[in-house]
Amino acid sequence: MPRRLFAISSLLFLAVLAVSPAKNALRPYRAIQREYRRLGLARARSLKAAEAYRQRPVAIQQIWLPSLGNRVDRCTSCHLGVSDPAMAEVSQPFRLHPRTAHTADDLDRFGCTSCHGGQGLATAEADAHGSASDAGPPMLPATHLEAGCGRCHADETVPEAPMLSRGRALMARYNCFACHTARGREGFRPDAPPLDSLPVKTGGEWVRRWLRDPKALDPNATMPRFELADQETEALAQYLFSASVPRDLSRRVSQAEQEPKGDAANGKRLFSEGRCISCHTVEGKGNGSAPELSTIATAATRGWLLSFLRDPHAFYPQTRMPQYHFSESESRDVVAYMEEELRDFQAPKGLLDPLPVNQTLAETGRRLFQRYGCFSCHAPTKAGERFGPDLDGIGDKKAASLDFGRRSDLPRNLPAWLGAKLEAPRSFAQGLRMPSFAFGAFDRRAVVTALLSLSAQPVPAAYLRSAAPQPSMLPGGPVGALIAQYRCLSCHRIGDQGGDLSTAPLAAEGSKVKREWLVDYLVTPYTMRPVLEERMPVLRMPRDEAAKLADAIESFYVDPRVPEDPFAGRPSADGDAGEGQRLYVTLGCRACHQLSNAGGYYGPPLTDSARRLKPGWVYTWLKGPQRWRADVRCPDYGLTDTDALRLTAYLETQTAPPAGAASAGGAR
Amino acid sequence: MRRRSLSILLPLALAACSRHGAAPAAATPSPATPPLPPYEVRMGQAVYQRYCETCHGTTGAGDGFNAFNLDPHPRDLSDPAFQKKKADVDLTDAVQRGGAGVGLSPLMPPWGRTLSKRELADVVLYVRTLARPAQPR
Numbered sequence: 001m002p003r004r005l006f007a008i009s010s011l012l013f014l015a016v017l018a019v020s021p022a023k024n025a026l027r028p029y030r031a032i033q034r035e036y037r038r039l040g041l042a043r044a045r046s047l048k049a050a051e052a053y054r055q056r057p058v059a060i061q062q063i064w065l066p067s068l069g070n071r072v073d074r075c076t077s078c079h080l081g082v083s084d085p086a087m088a089e090v091s092q093p094f095r096l097h098p099r100t101a102h103t104a105d106d107l108d109r110f111g112c113t114s115c116h117g118g119q120g121l122a123t124a125e126a127d128a129h130g131s132a133s134d135a136g137p138p139m140l141p142a143t144h145l146e147a148g149c150g151r152c153h154a155d156e157t158v159p160e161a162p163m164l165s166r167g168r169a170l171m172a173r174y175n176c177f178a179c180h181t182a183r184g185r186e187g188f189r190p191d192a193p194p195l196d197s198l199p200v201k202t203g204g205e206w207v208r209r210w211l212r213d214p215k216a217l218d219p220n221a222t223m224p225r226f227e228l229a230d231q232e233t234e235a236l237a238q239y240l241f242s243a244s245v246p247r248d249l250s251r252r253v254s255q256a257e258q259e260p261k262g263d264a265a266n267g268k269r270l271f272s273e274g275r276c277i278s279c280h281t282v283e284g285k286g287n288g289s290a291p292e293l294s295t296i297a298t299a300a301t302r303g304w305l306l307s308f309l310r311d312p313h314a315f316y317p318q319t320r321m322p323q324y325h326f327s328e329s330e331s332r333d334v335v336a337y338m339e340e341e342l343r344d345f346q347a348p349k350g351l352l353d354p355l356p357v358n359q360t361l362a363e364t365g366r367r368l369f370q371r372y373g374c375f376s377c378h379a380p381t382k383a384g385e386r387f388g389p390d391l392d393g394i395g396d397k398k399a400a401s402l403d404f405g406r407r408s409d410l411p412r413n414l415p416a417w418l419g420a421k422l423e424a425p426r427s428f429a430q431g432l433r434m435p436s437f438a439f440g441a442f443d444r445r446a447v448v449t450a451l452l453s454l455s456a457q458p459v460p461a462a463y464l465r466s467a468a469p470q471p472s473m474l475p476g477g478p479v480g481a482l483i484a485q486y487r488c489l490s491c492h493r494i495g496d497q498g499g500d501l502s503t504a505p506l507a508a509e510g511s512k513v514k515r516e517w518l519v520d521y522l523v524t525p526y527t528m529r530p531v532l533e534e535r536m537p538v539l540r541m542p543r544d545e546a547a548k549l550a551d552a553i554e555s556f557y558v559d560p561r562v563p564e565d566p567f568a569g570r571p572s573a574d575g576d577a578g579e580g581q582r583l584y585v586t587l588g589c590r591a592c593h594q595l596s597n598a599g600g601y602y603g604p605p606l607t608d609s610a611r612r613l614k615p616g617w618v619y620t621w622l623k624g625p626q627r628w629r630a631d632v633r634c635p636d637y638g639l640t641d642t643d644a645l646r647l648t649a650y651l652e653t654q655t656a657p658p659a660g661a662a663s664a665g666g667a668r
Numbered sequence: 669m670r671r672r673s674l675s676i677l678l679p680l681a682l683a684a685c686s687r688h689g690a691a692p693a694a695a696t697p698s699p700a701t702p703p704l705p706p707y708e709v710r711m712g713q714a715v716y717q718r719y720c721e722t723c724h725g726t727t728g729a730g731d732g733f734n735a736f737n738l739d740p741h742p743r744d745l746s747d748p749a750f751q752k753k754k755a756d757v758d759l760t761d762a763v764q765r766g767g768a769g770v771g772l773s774p775l776m777p778p779w780g781r782t783l784s785k786r787e788l789a790d791v792v793l794y795v796r797t798l799a800r801p802a803q804p805r
Contacts, residue, residue: 099786100707143704162714531722531733588767588774591723591738600737602722626782633719635766636781 029077029123033058036080036094043086060123063111068463073111073120075128083107101149101160114459115148116140137396137414140452143445144415147395150453154184154466166443167450173289174222174437178376179388182454184466192223192377193316199241200253201304204355205348207237215438217299218292220281224435226372227426236374239365241355249307249315256310257303259332267337270330275537278491278501279320282342287501287534290321297335297343301352305335313485320490320499325540372433388434393456394418405429418448470496473507479552486539494557501534505629508559512617515554517608522546528604561627566619566645574642580650583643592634595654603634609651618648705797712794715787719779728798740773745795748802759792 033056040053061076081087081094083104088096097104102115113120118139122128130138140147146164153161156168171177178190198207206217211233214221228236276293277286283294297305307314309331312321326334369375373387395414402417405428410416420427422444425434439447458464473495474480483489489498493505513521523546525536541549567575584590590599593606609618620627622644625634639647704710716724725732728745735742744750754762762770766778783791 098707099789145707160711162710586768586774588777591775591777592734598737600723600734602734631718635777635779637778638781 147452167446203352235365242362253303256306262332262336267333511562580646712790
């Protein structure tokens with residue numbers, strides 16, 4: 001009896017031992033590799049290629065990257081055709097890797113999971129792609145694939161990843177990092193106005209409406225909707241009106257309130273010359289990075305509008321709005337225009353009436369201001385502590401660790417959870433405080449992509465890609481003060497500082513334009529590119545300030561690559577303007593540029609190039625426009641030195657002021 | 669005693685071997701969002717919008733902002749007959765060498781030195797998506 005039992009158990013033991021090799025022999029990847037061999041043989045164009053397919057061993061393929069977190073990717077055990085051009089249109093898993101920024105040629109450097117996510121070690125589909133419930137974070141879905149780029153590419157803009165870049169830009173614009181921190185965003189400075197002058201800016205009813213839904217009053221608003229109860233709205237409004245307005249500001253506003261009414265017609269002219277819509281919008285037309293102005297006179301008191309326009313930086317030190325050099329009466333004219341035309345004619349009376357403060361309610365409001373984290377944007381603390389949870393590692397969260405709360409309708413995965421958090425943050429449970437940002441479906445997808453790029457562990461330094469900060473190129477002293485007053489950096493780039501509204505970075509401006517022209521242009525700018533809504537505003541800059549700025553630009557912002565005289569040491573035939581004219585025609589420059597009353601409006605007009613541009617710059621530009629900025633639209637024609645010089649010589653003969661240049665700025 | 673230990677060990681051993689047989693959790697698609705064109709097409713669209721749209725227009729009809737200045741007018745890229753006539757290499761060649769390079773108007777500049785090979789291929793791929801459906805005659 002014991003002997004028989006022993007025999008049976010031995011047999012069973014053998015059977016159990018055999019399970020493992022049998023399972024290995026039956027692993028799906030082996031069948032897949034045999035199928036790939038058949039497919040390759042069917043598609044092979046030569047005997048040699050066919051032989052290569054035939055001789056492929058059936059074995060696990062892996063990429064081992066000790067320097068990238070000891071990553072082991074076995075994805076190519078099934079995805080055998082990733083770098084095989086013969087597999088361009090076959091179905092997965094054999095398809096050739098698409099032609100992206102990193103192609104299959106980069107496999108040995110990055111592997112697969114560093115971009116795509118998923119479990120590199122696994123060889124069964126469900127485990128590798130991460131849809132098995134006990135696996136790690138799953139692969140990134142195709143819609144959010146660019147999140148993978150963001151693991152190494154840390155800059156806000158990643159040219160090859162437009163969706164990621166858009167998401168990151170939205171996260172900065174909507175001040176996400178004011179409440180949440182993330183690696184590299186510790187020093188983020190939110191862009192929101194201080195609230196201490198609110199009681200002299202607007203009225204109680206307007207504040208209530210704004211708190212209920214900022215986007216309903218201003219489609220460009222970046223402030224989210226906090227879904228407040230009516231009592232909460234009232235208490236917050238009370239608190240905001242209990243603030244003590246700095247005495248200097250309230251005096252300015254009350255004095256401005258007493259001033260006589262200006263000339264609305266002149267104000268309208270100043271408003272359009274001021275190119276307010278380069279940042280603001282009026283009925284949706286304009287850039288939209290600053291508030292919509294079509295109802296501004298309904299939102300703010302006359303006194304505030306006047307005193308803000310005269311000195312915006314006193315009310316809102318971080319604003320991107322320049323201080324226009326309007327005279328007292330000119331600013332009255334602009335505000336008169338706003339009161340006449342930029343108002344909501346259907347708005348009820350009393351929107352701007354001040355709110356009598358009830359101290360008890362105001363105290364409740366103060367607590368709500370803390371509770372909802374309003375201070376994060378409007379009164380950030382010096383220490384910079386953050387109100388909301390840390391976002392590092394949010395892209396690596398496992399679905400099992402997420403709190404779906406009441407949202408039983410959602411698919412149990414991270415992208416869906418993040419999307420719902422953005423769409424309806426309060427729907428998960430009671431008492432949540434995150435406000436809703438009213439992103440459209442596309443923007444939400446972009447922000448989710450940016451969130452998924454935030455990994456728990458940073459990639460090794462050798463893999464991290466981000467632009468090194470450049471030393472500041474901003475001058476101090478009176479010129480620095482002028483640059484700050486006119487907020488040049490709100491639109492222009494100097495080095496790695498400043499905004500990107502203008503197409504003209506200023507770091508080489510001194511090598512580009514002639515000083516006399518620049519002074520005139522700063523005093524009365526004219527339209528360089530009618531195709532753009534964003535144009536240089538007429539800032540009413542006095543001539544002496546313009547001269548000071550032009551002198552500084554002429555001496556600081558020069559580029560050593562631009563020769564002073566490109567014709568020096570060249571044969572005189574190179575300066576043949578007639579040949580240059582012929583080239584101008586045969587190359588088709590007039591498709592984009594205006595010259596002799598003909599041509600396109602895409603590039604800047606060239607009618608006054610002799611007055612505007614330095615010949616050294618024209619020559620260097622023609623030799624390679626993309627040297628100044630990679631995305632310059634002027635095509636590189638690959639001109640010879642002689643051709644570039646002849647064109648330069650031809651443009652040096654053009655002196656007529658462009659049409660509309662004199663009238664655009666008005667007589668001044 | 670021996671029998672009992674076997675009856676415990678056997679299911680355990682089998683269970684250990686059968687982990688990979690576990691049914692995968694149902695993969696649920698993410699909530700409804702408009703379908704995204706392939707990456708290459710999206711990159712091509714970005715190139716098109718930056719360099720081509722001003723003349724050739726948003727839909728490729730040759731009616732961009734700058735088109736009215738141009739004589740001859742920019743090509744209507746959405747014309748199905750044109751799309752059918754030209755192979756990808758022809759389109760790439762025209763973008764690369766410009767109008768003058770292929771015996772047409774020099775107002776179409778050569779982009780071969782400005783755009784990378786990948787950008788060229790992507791923009792041709794996007795131009796293909798601009799074709800209007802052919803009108804039945």
